[in-house]
Amino acid sequence: MTDGAFDDRDAAMSALLGIRSSIDNIDAALIHLLAERFKFTQQVGRLKAAHGLPPSDPDRERRQIARLRALAVDAHLDPAFAEKWFNFVVAEVIQHHEELAGGGASGEL
Numbered sequence: 881m882t883d884g885a886f887d888d889r890d891a892a893m894s895a896l897l898g899i900r901s902s903i904d905n906i907d908a909a910l911i912h913l914l915a916e917r918f919k920f921t922q923q924v925g926r927l928k929a930a931h932g933l934p935p936s937d938p939d940r941e942r943r944q945i946a947r948l949r950a951l952a953v954d955a956h957l958d959p960a961f962a963e964k965w966f967n968f969v970v971a972e973v974i975q976h977h978e979e980l981a982g983g984g985a986s987g988e989l
Contacts, residue, residue: 918973925977935977941970 928935945963952962 902913905917914969916971918976922976922980924971925980928977929983935981936970936974942968960983 925935927933945966948962948966949959952959
């Protein structure tokens with residue numbers, strides 16, 4: 881290899897580190913946003929449990945999926961991925977709501 885090849889590789893590695901640092905920052909922000917989201921869903925779960933409401937709300941879930949798919953399209957993100965993400969999160973939320981309704985959880989998340 882010539883010195884130019886090493887310089888190009890060093891530049892690429894430097895760029896890679898910078899990009900990865902940005903990804904790490906976004907991952908951290910996503911974790912904090914998810915934690916904040918779950919604080920609110922725990923409030924919802926406690927309200928539902930206190931008033932005998934069902935843990936899931938299929939009509940709201942359908943509306944949210946449609947809304948998030950549209951947002952994903954606007955953001956140039958695969959809408960199917962957005963829906964998968966939402967379904968994954970909602971499954972966790974419903975599990976916690978069921979636990980709250982059964983009195984088997986402290987409500988901490």
